[in-house]
Amino acid sequence: MSKKNNTAGILAGLLAGAAAGVILGMLYAPEEGKETRKKIKTKASDLKDQAKNKYDEVSEKVKDQYGNISSTFKETANSVAHTVKDGYDKYKDQIVSKTADVVKNVESELNDLK
Template identity: 90%
Template sequence: MSRKGNNTAGILAGLLAGAAAGVILGMLYAPEEGKETRKKIRNKANDLKDQAKDKYGEVSERVKDQYSNISSTFKETANSVAHTVKDGYDKYKDQIVAKTTDVVKDVEAELNDLKS
């Protein structure tokens, strides 16, 4: 994940932890019965858990999309490089064959001149 993604996840985790701590402290100091306070803490913890699951799902989807985009880009680049290398090989192969043919003809001509 990019550095921006790491920062976002860190900020999100910090906000959720801070919110949870604030809610719990507020409930503990509220003038209510212990049973009612524990119920509120449990409900709030469940709410925070659900929010965390939702955020995890969103971040997970973004990461999958980014991976897919990066993977596609990599494949396209690799294919492009492969085609460029193949085209270069074909170009130079043809040039080498042509030069070799010229050298063979020159050698044959020289040999023929020597025979005469």
């Protein structure tokens, strides 16, 4: 989870730095204020669109990874459940058989004592 937060922080920092650089460059350019404001507005809109596209891309990757992890977890859980059940059934039958043998032996010993 910290890797995702770190990546998002880096991405936000890069976008903010790029925006600040573009704005400063335009403010110091020898153009009319009206033209500079128009360029700033256009560039801000472009940066907003890029950020939204990147967010959508990362969001889709996260959803895909979640789906993959979820499927893998379900398959593993089912496999473990079947293994445990098979082991239980195997040992249950052995215990029932051994218990029946012990009961017979105890009965035999009791009969011999009479």
